[in-house]
Amino acid sequence: MARQSDQDSPDHLFSDDDLAEGLIELIAARRSISPKWLGQPAPAVHDIERMIAAAVTAPDHDGLRPWRFVAITGAAREKLGDVFAEAKKCRSPGGDPSDVERERERGSHAPATIAVIACPERDNIKVPVRDQYVSLGAALQNILLCCHAMGYGAKTLSGAKVNDPHNCKALGVKPDEELICFVCVGTAKAPPKRRPRPDASDHLTLWTGESVEN
Numbered sequence: 001m002a003r004q005s006d007q008d009s010p011d012h013l014f015s016d017d018d019l020a021e022g023l024i025e026l027i028a029a030r031r032s033i034s035p036k037w038l039g040q041p042a043p044a045v046h047d048i049e050r051m052i053a054a055a056v057t058a059p060d061h062d063g064l065r066p067w068r069f070v071a072i073t074g075a076a077r078e079k080l081g082d083v084f085a086e087a088k089k090c091r092s093p094g095g096d097p098s099d100v101e102r103e104r105e106r107g108s109h110a111p112a113t114i115a116v117i118a119c120p121e122r123d124n125i126k127v128p129v130r131d132q133y134v135s136l137g138a139a140l141q142n143i144l145l146c147c148h149a150m151g152y153g154a155k156t157l158s159g160a161k162v163n164d165p166h167n168c169k170a171l172g173v174k175p176d177e178e179l180i181c182f183v184c185v186g187t188a189k190a191p192p193k194r195r196p197r198p199d200a201s202d203h204l205t206l207w208t209g210e211s212v213e214n
Contacts, residue, residue, distance in 0.1 A: 026149055031192040033153030035110040038186030042073060042111030043152055048185075051114070051146040058138035064124065066132035067139050070115040070171055080170075081107030087166035111186030115171050116140055116156075118178040136180065143183055153188035156181045 043051070048071050056065065072080050084107035088100045107113075116139075120132040140156065147154035158181040161167050173179050205212070 027145060028197070030145060030148040031195070032144075032155040033188050033192050034155055035106070035157070035184040035186070037189050037192075038110055038153050038155075038184060039189050040111055040187060042186055043147075043150070045071070045073065047150060047152075048073070048112065048114065050150070051143045054142045054146045055139040058135055058142055060135045061127045061131050062124075064121055064127055064132060064135075066118060066120045067136050068117040068119055068177070069143075070117065072113040072115065073111075077108040077110070077113065080113065081105065081109075083107060083167055083170040084161060087161065087164045090166055091160065091164065110184035112184075114143065114183040114185065116143075116180045116183060117171075117173055118180050119174075119176075120178075122176070140181070140183070147183075147185055151187070152185050153192065154183055154185045156183050158182070 052069050055067070055069065060066075081104040085100050085104035088095070088103040092099065116136070118133065118136050120129045121127065122129055124132075144154055144156070162179040162181060168179050171179065
């Protein structure tokens with residue numbers, strides 16, 4: 001077996017305190033930006049490929065890769081808007097036409113959209129489905145962090161659209177898969193509003209070995 005070089009070793013990767021601090025600050029600074037505040041330029045296809053390359057490095061028990069991603073860019077955005085509009089008509093026949101048009105706008109508004117699809121192995125004895133969804137969540141976070149690191153704004157959206165069979169069929173979601181969310185990506189038109197962050201101490205317990213009472 002070839003000896004691992006010093007440059008490739010974990011010690012080398014994490015020896016730079018400035019790099020580690022910069023990474024932590026990057027993560028802490030990420031904020032969701034609504035599609036209405038996203039404009040051009042959109043990420044190029046090679047940018048999206050880099051995001052997905054980072055996504056698939058997420059912790060993945062037994063290498064199941066319980067995910068798929070569908071990128072919607074360029075002219076396909078208008079077609080996604082048509083799909084959303086048709087789905088709204090099916091969900092609410094006889095509804096207000098303005099609601100349908102709003103759905104059409106939501107499909108095409110973001111400069112780029114990434115559909116996130118779960119592909120869990122539900123009969124896998126070794127890896128519970130719960131673990132597979134945790135892996136997918138980690139992959140999704142990697143996408144969001146890449147967007148932020150590359151200078152793009154992004155936000156995940158779900159709601160009724162991800163459960164709509166018309167939308168799922170149009171995006172090629174298989175019967176044993178699940179459409180989880182849409183990641184809307186673009187260039188922020190203005191700096192995002194700074195909102196209070198949760199206090200880490202409210203969500204952390206240092207266990208001492210004693211039983212903890214609920």
